[in-house]
Amino acid sequence: MAARAFSRSKAPIFTSILLQNLTKKLTTETPFRPKPKTLLLDLTFCKPISGFRQYHDGRPRGPLWRGKKLIGKEALFVILALKRFKDDEEKLQKIIKSHVLRLLKMDMIAVLSELERQEETFLAVKVFEVIQKQDWYKPDVYLYKDLILALAKSRKMDEAMKLWESMKKENLFPDSQTYTEVIRGFLRDGSPADAMNIYEDMIKSPDPPEELPFRILLKGLLPHPLLRNKVKKDFEQIFPEKHAYDPPEEIFGRF
Incomplete structure (x- = not known):
């Protein structure tokens, strides 16, 4: 029994020694040893296929809102x-x-x-x-801007104007995009007088006006020639190199 136990305990030692001798012979007998680069090339089959992940990286799947x-x-x-x-x-x-x-x-x-x-x-x-x-x-014009644009897009102009007044009380001034969308919202709702009030506010703004809100007004005020002529005159003074298009008289009548 003691001999058997001794032989079992020695078996792993003998096998490890045998493996070491074999590897030594192989390395000494082969004139060209494999370079590390070839080993790396042999292991390329382990890389994942491009476009597929072998693990979940925690990012949600499926359609998401922005x-x-x-x-x-x-x-x-x-x-x-x-x-x-x-x-x-x-x-x-x-x-x-x-x-x-x-x-x-x-x-x-x-x-x-x-x-x-x-x-x-x-x-x-x-x-x-x-x-x-x-x-x-702290008063932030961009917080106001995004909310006013969302309200104007949803055609809730009364709520948009409440925020407009609140923004002014905090000494914040709208940018050109805000003026444009509010003017567009009032023209869409058939309120040219309110659109002109925003226009007058834009003219008095410390920032120089841009061309787009003028274009929208000139198009939206076609049924109101007196108001359109005023906007056109201001447009030609502020942008002398630009041209204000007038529609054919037979369609909209004489201005």
Whole structure:
């Protein structure tokens, strides 16, 4: 029994010695030793096929809304909860107090941006009002701009003008894109007088006006020749090298 146990214990030692001797003979007998480069080339079959991953890198699969991967889980939950209870004012206020107020600054802004993108303007205004009450809030023209553009796109011009006035109280000035979209919104709603009020505000703005809002006004004011002539005259003075197109008289009559 002792001999058997000894032979079993010695077997691994003898096999390892045998393998070492064999490898030594092979290396000494072969005149050309394999270079490391050839070994690396032999292992190329282990590389994954291009376009396919052999592991899950944590990124979500399937169609996603834009920027979803930049939004945290808590912010996503808040968006879903707000959309679920948007028709119930009492429950909506509970969600705002219990969840929206707990969000960090970047998550709160991400929720606002996503609601604007989904055209949930009612909820976006609610979240913006919460943001304005935070200690870290500073007047930001881009926060106003994105929300005003979303409201104008949704044809909610009354709410857009409330934000417009609030922006002015914070000594912020709209840019050319904001002027353009608000003017377009009023013309779309058949309110040329309101569009002209925004136009007068644009002319008085410290930033020089751009060409696009003039073009939109000149097109939208075709049924109102007196207003159009005023805009055309200003356009020719500010942009003397540009040409204001007049439609044929037989279609729109004489201006």
